Amino acid sequence: xxxxxxxxxxxAPHKQTYATVAGTDLKITGQKSFVTGxxxxxxxxxxxxxxxxxxxxxxPAMVIIDKDSPGLEIAREFRSMEGGDHVELKxxxxxxxxxxxxxxxxxxxxxxxxxxxxERLQVxxxxxxxxxxxxEHITERLMQGHRSGSRLADREGVRLRYADLRIxxxxxxxxxxxxxxxxxVAESVEEIMNEATATxxxxxxxxxxxxxxxxxxxxxxxxxQGEPLEKLYRRARSLRFTGGASDILRLSIARGKFDFGAGxx
Ligand SMILES: Cc1cc2nc3c(=O)[nH]c(=O)nc-3n(C[C@H](O)[C@H](O)[C@H](O)COP(=O)(O)OP(=O)(O)OC[C@H]3O[C@@H](n4cnc5c(N)ncnc54)[C@H](O)[C@@H]3O)c2cc1C
Numbered sequence: 399x400x401x402x403x404x405x406x407x408x409x410a411p412h413k414q415t416y417a418t419v420a421g422t423d424l425k426i427t428g429q430k431s432f433v434t435g436x437x438x439x440x441x442x443x444x445x446x447x448x449x450x451x452x453x454x455x456x457x458p459a460m461v462i463i464d465k466d467s468p469g470l471e472i473a474r475e476f477r478s479m480e481g482g483d484h485v486e487l488k489x490x491x492x493x494x495x496x497x498x499x500x501x502x503x504x505x506x507x508x509x510x511x512x513x514x515x516x517e518r519l520q521v522x523x524x525x526x527x528x529x530x531x532x533x534e535h536i537t538e539r540l541m542q543g544h545r546s547g548s549r550l551a552d553r554e555g556v557r558l559r560y561a562d563l564r565i566x567x568x569x570x571x572x573x574x575x576x577x578x579x580x581x582x583v584a585e586s587v588e589e590i591m592n593e594a595t596a597t598x599x600x601x602x603x604x605x606x607x608x609x610x611x612x613x614x615x616x617x618x619x620x621x622x623q624g625e626p627l628e629k630l631y632r633r634a635r636s637l638r639f640t641g642g643a644s645d646i647l648r649l650s651i652a653r654g655k656f657d658f659g660a661g662x663x
Pocket of ligand 1 (some may be wrong): 405431432434482636639640645649
């Protein structure tokens with residue numbers, strides 16, 4: 399499982415997970431939260447900040463940590479609303495051999511983000527797939543009869559909201575296909591990182607709005623537990639966090655331009 403996110407909230411430690419060098423080992427202290435599938439994993443790939451001495455290497459590193467390592471504790475198991483199961487991990491001076499560092503010390507961020515471009519595209523595609531299903535579903539619902547005697551599909555106000563769903567979905571799918579085409583011809587995923595990031599923000603916000611509007615048009619019964627739109631609503635919500643919270647991704651797009659004069663969109 400991937401252990402990247404630090405705990406948040408008032409009780410969260412102020413210092414991020416860190417490691418000190420002890421001979422040929424690292425000694426890791428800290429906490430990670432939201433480690434998906436962590437209860438069933440046999441090891442964790444964790445981002446830690448290595449505090450080297452003056453001569454030693456220092457900086458972020460991705461480290462493989464065996465689940466059975468002494469000092470490693472699953473402090474909490476929890477579920478999120480879309481059904482995912484996660485754990486909070488505590489590292490109480492966990493000793494890990496230096497050979498468990500993926501790549502080199504200092505390369506933690508690029509290593510952790512190695513697949514993030516693909517992941518952002520996958521999440522975007524998932525959001526678009528959910529959007530297609532939702533629009534098809536609500537189309538059928540609106541064309542069915544309604545207790546008022548006429549179909550909801552015949553009301554102009556409903557048609558306006560409905561058209562917005564189709565427009566938003568079309569725009570999101572267009573962005574997704576364009577970014578996927580760019581990814582296909584790119585040498586590396588870094589080349590299309592801004593496009594993948596923008597697409598992820600747009601598609602995941604699109605599906606949040608599309609499912610929310612579909613629920614409003616379908617009526618309160620669509621919120622009954624077990625109803626498909628109720629499930630999709632919970633699932634859609636988590637997508638604006640997985641692979642990066644929307645506003646953090648916005649900041650990274652802006653930082654690329656303002657601070658590094660790089661990145662295209
Ligand atoms: C279903 C699910 C599965 C997940 N799986 C994993 C996993 O397997 N491994 C893992 O490591 N993590 C996982 N996460 C955690 C996820 O990566 C984080 O939720 C996400 O990165 C945001 O971090 P955070 O929750 O700590 O929010 P915070 O960093 O506390 O941010 C909260 C909000 O504050 C605002 N904010 C924060 N910083 C800034 C800033 N600098 N400028 C402006 N606004 C800001 C944003 O609006 C942001 O949404 C998962 C999350 C979910 C919901």
